[in-house]
Amino acid sequence: MNSILVIGTVAFDSIKTRLAEANDVLGGSATFFAMAARLFSPVRLVAIVGKDFPHNYLKMFEDHGIDLKGLVRSEGLTFRWKGEYEENMNVRHTLETHLNVLEDFAADLPDSYRNTPYVFLANINPDLQLKVLDQLEKPKLICCDTMNLWIIHQRPDLEKVLQRVDMFIVSEEEAEMLTKESNIVKAAREILKMGPFSLIIKRGGYGAILFTQQKEVFAIPAYPLENVVDPTGAGDSFAGGFLGYLASRDSFDLETVQRAMIYGNIIASFAVEGFSIEKLSTITRDILRNRLSDFLIMTHLAPASVHVE
Amino acid sequence: MNSILVIGTVAFDSIKTRLAEANDVLGGSATFFAMAARLFSPVRLVAIVGKDFPHNYLKMFEDHGIDLKGLVRSEGLTFRWKGEYEENMNVRHTLETHLNVLEDFAADLPDSYRNTPYVFLANINPDLQLKVLDQLEKPKLICCDTMNLWIIHQRPDLEKVLQRVDMFIVSEEEAEMLTKESNIVKAAREILKMGPFSLIIKRGGYGAILFTQQKEVFAIPAYPLENVVDPTGAGDSFAGGFLGYLASRDSFDLETVQRAMIYGNIIASFAVEGFSIEKLSTITRDILRNRLSDFLIMTHLAPASVHVE
Numbered sequence: 001m002n003s004i005l006v007i008g009t010v011a012f013d014s015i016k017t018r019l020a021e022a023n024d025v026l027g028g029s030a031t032f033f034a035m036a037a038r039l040f041s042p043v044r045l046v047a048i049v050g051k052d053f054p055h056n057y058l059k060m061f062e063d064h065g066i067d068l069k070g071l072v073r074s075e076g077l078t079f080r081w082k083g084e085y086e087e088n089m090n091v092r093h094t095l096e097t098h099l100n101v102l103e104d105f106a107a108d109l110p111d112s113y114r115n116t117p118y119v120f121l122a123n124i125n126p127d128l129q130l131k132v133l134d135q136l137e138k139p140k141l142i143c144c145d146t147m148n149l150w151i152i153h154q155r156p157d158l159e160k161v162l163q164r165v166d167m168f169i170v171s172e173e174e175a176e177m178l179t180k181e182s183n184i185v186k187a188a189r190e191i192l193k194m195g196p197f198s199l200i201i202k203r204g205g206y207g208a209i210l211f212t213q214q215k216e217v218f219a220i221p222a223y224p225l226e227n228v229v230d231p232t233g234a235g236d237s238f239a240g241g242f243l244g245y246l247a248s249r250d251s252f253d254l255e256t257v258q259r260a261m262i263y264g265n266i267i268a269s270f271a272v273e274g275f276s277i278e279k280l281s282t283i284t285r286d287i288l289r290n291r292l293s294d295f296l297i298m299t300h301l302a303p304a305s306v307h308v309e
Numbered sequence: 310m311n312s313i314l315v316i317g318t319v320a321f322d323s324i325k326t327r328l329a330e331a332n333d334v335l336g337g338s339a340t341f342f343a344m345a346a347r348l349f350s351p352v353r354l355v356a357i358v359g360k361d362f363p364h365n366y367l368k369m370f371e372d373h374g375i376d377l378k379g380l381v382r383s384e385g386l387t388f389r390w391k392g393e394y395e396e397n398m399n400v401r402h403t404l405e406t407h408l409n410v411l412e413d414f415a416a417d418l419p420d421s422y423r424n425t426p427y428v429f430l431a432n433i434n435p436d437l438q439l440k441v442l443d444q445l446e447k448p449k450l451i452c453c454d455t456m457n458l459w460i461i462h463q464r465p466d467l468e469k470v471l472q473r474v475d476m477f478i479v480s481e482e483e484a485e486m487l488t489k490e491s492n493i494v495k496a497a498r499e500i501l502k503m504g505p506f507s508l509i510i511k512r513g514g515y516g517a518i519l520f521t522q523q524k525e526v527f528a529i530p531a532y533p534l535e536n537v538v539d540p541t542g543a544g545d546s547f548a549g550g551f552l553g554y555l556a557s558r559d560s561f562d563l564e565t566v567q568r569a570m571i572y573g574n575i576i577a578s579f580a581v582e583g584f585s586i587e588k589l590s591t592i593t594r595d596i597l598r599n600r601l602s603d604f605l606i607m608t609h610l611a612p613a614s615v616h617v618e
Contacts, residue, residue, distance in 0.1 A: 087491055182396055184514075185535040205493075206515040207530055217607045221516055221528035226494040258610055298526045300609055301567055 002140075002247040003067075005113055006033045007046040007132045008122025008236070009102065010053070010071070014082040015230050015275060017089065022230070025276035026057055027081065029122035029145065032233035034066050035280040036240025036267045037120070039288060041247040044113050046070035046132065048105040050078040064281065069110045074101045089231050089272075090204035109135045118247040121165070122236060123147045126157035133164050141252055143167040143243050144197075145235065151177050162195035166252070169200045169239050184209065200242070200261065202235050208261055218258050223269035223295050230275045234268040237280060241267030266292050311449075311556040312376075314422055315342045316355040316441045317431025317545070318411065319362070319380070323391040324539055324584060326398065331539070334585035335366055336390065338431035338454065341542035344589040345549025345576045346429070347373050348597060350556040353422050355379035355441065357414040359387040373590065378419045383410045398540050398581075399513035418444045427556040429548060430474070432456045435466035442473050450561055452476040452552050453506075454544065460486050471504035475561070478509045478548050493518065509551070509570065511544050517570055527567050532578035532604050539584045543577040546589060550576030575601050 008030030014023045030047045037043045044067040053073065061068055082096035107128040117140040121129040129144065136142075144165040150158050151174060162168060168191070176182050179190040184201060188211040191199050198212040205228070207221040242264030246252050249260075266288060273279045317339030323332045339356045346352050353376045362382065370377055391405035416437040426449040430438040438453065445451075453474040459467050460483060471477060477500070485491050488499040493510060497520040500508050507521040514537070516530040551573030555561050558569075575597060582588045 183535060183537065185533050189535075203515065206512065209530070209533060217533055219530040219533060219608050221518070221530050224494050224518060224526055224528060226492060226498075228492060255610070262610075299528050301564070301571075 001042055002117045002250050003042045003044055004037050004118040004120060004243055004247050005044045005046060005070070005109075005116035005132075005136075006030045006037070006120040006122055006240075007070075007107060007128060008033060008120075008124050008145075009079050010045075010047040010049050011079040011081050013232060013276065014080070014096075015232055016084045017230060018085070018087050020229065020275075022275040024080070027232060027276060028079065029124065029233075029236045031277065032236035032271060032280065033120055033122050033240040033243075034061065035064065035277045036237040036264075036271070037244035037247075038064050038066055039241070039267070039283060039285060040244030040263075041118070043067065043244075044070055044116055046107060046109060046113070048072040048074055048079075048101050050074060050076045050101045053078045060281065070113055072105070074104065076101045076104075083232065085231065089228055090206075092231070107131045117141070117250075118243055119143065120239060120243050121145065121161065122239070123150075126150050126154050126161045129161045130157060133161070140250075141166050141243075141246060143169065143239065145169050145239055146174065148174060148177055159194060162197065165195060165197050167200065167243075168195065168197040169202065169235070169242075171202045171204070171235060175201050185211075198257070202238060204231065204234075208238065208265060210257065210261060212254070216254055218254075218261065220261055220265055221299060223266060223291065224298070225269055225272065228272050231272045232275075233277075233280075234272045237271035238264040238268040240264070262292065262295065263288075266295055310351055311426050311559050312351045312353055313346050313427040313429060313552055313556050314353045314355060314379070314418075314425035314441075314445075315339050315346070315429040315431055315549075316379075316416060316437060317342060317429070317433050317454075318388050319354070319356040319358050320388040320390050322541060322585065323389070323405075324541055325393040326539055327394070327396050329538065329584075331584040333389070336541060336585060337388065338433065338542075338545045340586065341545035341580060341589065342429055342431050342549040342552075343370065343375050344373065344586045345546040345573075345580070346553035346556075347375055348550070348576070348592060348594060349553030349572075350427070352376065352553075353379055353425055355416060355418060355422070357381040357383055357388075357410050359383060359385045359410045362387045369590070379422055381414070383413065385410045385413075392541065394540065398537055399515075401540070416440045426450070426559075427552055428452065429552050430454065430470065431545060431548070432459075435459050435463050435470045438470045439466065442470070449559075450475050450552075450555060452478065452548065454478050454548055455483065457483060457486055468503060471506065474504060474506050476509065476552075477504065477506040478511065478544070478551070480511045480513070480544060484510050494520075507566070511547060513540070513543075517547065517574060519566065519570060521563070525563055527563075527570065529570055529574055530608055532575060532600065533607070534578055534581065537581050540581045541584075542586075542589075543581050546580035547573040547577040549573070571601065571604065572597075575604055 009028035011028035013027030318337035320337035322336030554569040
């Protein structure tokens with residue numbers, strides 16, 4: 001079984017949508033990623049929390065088979081994020097960010113993590129992403145996420161990271177921010193010049209689209225959801241399903257990448273149906289398989305009719 | 310060969326985008342629909358133009374096989390529309406509307422049109438859509454479009470139309486306007502209660518999604534376009550490709566409807582690559598087939614891999 005190392009945040013989130021709110025619930029890029037990827041492959045979590053981080057959350061991670069040797073418990077408080085969504089849930093605003101223990105995070109890997117074959121650099125300071133890359137021994141596949149903060153304030157570090165990754169996952173807004181280009185095809189072409197990676201652009205409630213260096217394109221709509229409670233973590237959950245599936249197949253040819261996108265898409269659809277990891281923590285392979293089957297029916301022509309007239 | 314009757318507008322459009330503009334070019338819902346549908350099936354155009362409407366446009370329609378027996382040439386000026394697009398081309402603003410001859414349009418069908426089997430009620434006053442419905446003899450399939458103006462100012466008439474159609478095509482914004490519901494699945498469920506039809510919601514640069522009374526759902530992403538010149542007429546072109554294909558197959562079972570959506574999608578992708586019918590008028594079946602083939606590669610798993618693991 002191929003393990004996946006994820007470096008990112010473990011956080012307390014406070015979230016307000018037009019319909020509900022939740023305060024100080026478990027969140028963070030590494031949390032969502034890990035809870036999604038664990039459905040497919042063993043996950044090693046590299047992150048930092050404070051002394052205020054409840055023991056029962058640690059136990060919850062462990063009960064889901066997530067390896068916590070790389071999780072540092074430090075003096076001080078856990079990273080906190082507060083955000084609000086507009087009526088159109090594709091639009092969100094950050095209200096508060098308290099880095100807390102994240103300011104002193106060294107991102108030192110346990111020795112046993114150095115040879116992890118699959119790596120996800122979740123949304124966190126690109127300094128730390130680089131530091132993790134420097135400690136790895138011949139990973140097979142490195143996948144990376146980022147956010148507006150690093151695009152604006154730490155672009156040179158981010159660009160260094162991008163030169164060393166195989167797969168880059170961004171949102172449509174981030175793609176536009178990186179390139180000042182609102183056309184997704186033109187933006188993708190610009191971003192592909194920043195490194196050797198394949199690019200996945202996430203489109204919130206509209207799906208995702210892949211662009212490769214070989215000019216392949218693959219687009220999927222989102223799973224149509226009636227009950228969107230909280231989009232927080234959807235992107236990390238997508239990445240978790242995506243990379244979790246690739247690691248489980250130990251392959252990243254185009255066809256496997258396409259299927260991995262569909263798995264990521266489906267996992268993300270569960271993530272947004274609850275606050276925090278409410279829904280993610282209850283998914284089983286059977287539940288996943290059922291929604292995947294629905295998705296294929298909703299998006300694919302019957303196999304017999306996939307031909308050009 | 311099954312004919313399609315379209316009632317809608319033939320207009321002069323003036324359009325401004327962030328990159329270019331065009332003044333008094335051929336437009337109107339029936340124009341775009343007819344120029345798209347004619348690729349698949351014979352089209353009968355029911356519309357009104359003024360004495361200022363150039364003869365060479367009439368000839369152009371006829372050269373593309375479009376039957377003009379239902380096109381009235383009246384005293385006065387042709388309908389004119391002026392609009393502007395934001396940087397995000399999914400957002401547009403109407404600047405001017407001059408109904409002109411449209412105010413006196415009676416929408417009387419030539420006798421030879423009354424038994425047309427396939428009918429598209431393009432965006433026009435729902436009064437006129439109803440009037441056409443009353444003149445038809447046992448059509449096989451009636452498909453209908455609308456716009457914000459009629460949703461706001463002529464809702465009762467629109468609702469009468471909707472009780473008599475088999476297929477209703479709206480944009481995502483119109484769906485929200487009709488239901489005050491921003492979630493697309495909830496909005497769709499509300500709209501489906503308004504009549505016996507299947508519903509297609511167009512999502513601009515993000516594709517389209519079908520909802521049927523039998524709770525079937527089918528979603529497709531848009532064809533990823535690098536060169537979007539002018540989105541005007543994309544929806545009508547979608548409808549033209551869609552209904553044109555259904556008429557050519559003389560079938561509207563789910564699988565045929567799914568394929569028709571893909572054809573509509575592809576035709577719309579051409580429509581937006583130029584102003585007016587610039588691109589639409591140059592499409593051939595071969596050009597269409599090539600882009601369709603690209604689209605299937607970009608959106609569908611290889612047939613062998615369409616299975617659930």
